[in-house]
Amino acid sequence: MASFQANLLNQKIYAPYKIAALLDTVAEQGISADQVLRGLNLSQAALADPATLVSIKQYVDACTNVIDAGANLATPFETATRLHLTAYGMYGYALLTSPTMRDYFSFGVKYHPLATPTLYMTWRETDASAVFEFKETYSYITSIKTRNFLIQQQMAQNITHIRDAAGPSLFPIKALLSYSGKDVEQIHEKYLLCDCYFNQEVNEIHYPKSILDQSPILGNQLSIKLLQETCNQLLGRTKMSTGVTGEVYQILLMSPNSFPTMEAVANLLCITTRTLRRKLDAELTSYREILDDARCTLATEYLLVTKMSTEDIAARLGFSDSANFRRAFRRWTGKTPHQVREETQN
Incomplete structure (x- = not known):
């Protein structure tokens, strides 16, 4: 799956919702759309056109542009909080209607290539936790700042999405980050809602194992069957x-x-x-x-x-x-x- 996901980098098959969320976030910092879209061969008007499709690389390049434009350190986290599951079309609806959170975790990983993925995602169950791990996929990204930006956004998105499904009373146990926490510890703990440990060998979020058997707020057995069939079709076409x-x-x-x-x-x-x-x-x-x-x-x-x-x-x-x-x-x-x-x- 990781190699397949890497092959998606340049395919213009995704709605531009992530770029739009990034634009809205940095506009509040005085960063213009022209700065964000520089070199993307994409106009702001095109983002408003529902027929517009973009690639993962265009989104990654937009992230690099906002970093170069001086975006503040909270930008990846703030962008993530704007990207609720309803922005992800049928993939998002399917996650919201999962019968249990265990189903949510498995579905989220299997169909992640439908979500403009910038990282490779897996999950596992331990004696005490349900753990999401995020691995870098695209070797062309050489900028450490961009790589860290994508990790931060993905981890914050993961929490936003799980709370969309399970409710706002859910909090992670801890987060492990592969980079230094210098100057960013407080920002991480504010947005990741848990203790954060830096300079680790992995990028992980640990949730209480007890959530796995809980039902999402909108869990619906009939809906998930139909939506899973559609996502199977989408994934097959993506491949x-x-x-x-x-x-x-x-x-x-x-x-x-x-x-x-x-x-x-x-x-x-x-x-x-x-x-x-x-x-x-x-x-x-x-x-x-x-x-x-x-x-x-x-x-x-x-x-x-x-x-x-x-x-x-x-x-x-x-x-x-x-x-x-x-x-x-x-x-x-x-x-x-x-x-x-x-x-x-x-």
Whole structure:
């Protein structure tokens, strides 16, 4: 998994939510968007476009830019506190609906490649603790400051996300850091909410083992099954195990608020529209069929996981009105949106 994750570095397959959170954080320090986005070939306007996809490398480079611009030492932690699980699409919803926190831990690690990962994450259970460990993946990052920034943000995100699921009364036991704590001890303890030990051989967060059998606030056995299936599909497409069809499907699922056109998808894949159509024909499918599949998957998940109205779901999936959405949904599933939602509640 670590080598697979390393291969994701330059793939523009992620929504730009992390870059947007970083921009908001440093804007309060007087650092401009131009400074953050320098060299990324990305505009601030593009960040507001739901069809925009970015790479992990672009985010890492943005972090280096804010460090060079003089961002304060709390920046990685402050950015992390803005990145709640709801920012992560279906991956985040799946974590929130995990039946137990043990399931949450395992799911979070297995599907971490869907979350614009900057580190490789594992977890283990000891006699007293549930431990997350974070390892560096990308050898091209030579700046110690950038590497430490990413570790700090990832660890703070981990705590933010677990408290999103388990509630604000949960606190870690301790954090182990691989770098010096000079000048940053108090900042770490403020944001990591526990005693921090520096100059260690690992980067770890230890939680009370007792949380593993607790249920997340929004735990839902039915929802997690559907969401896990979707994340399996997303992960499979991320691994590019199903040819061009998988790549197109992945791009569409990563852009649920405004699906890119076939021409835009072809551009993302660095091929012509004609070539994309020919490749999909060879795989016995079409852009329209893949788009319908993605819309059906997302619509079902929104019905099961959220309280969004049919009108809001229709608008999010690009339908001109709710009547057209209901007809399409019945064609895809044989059921109405109301029936699917009612089955979940019964």
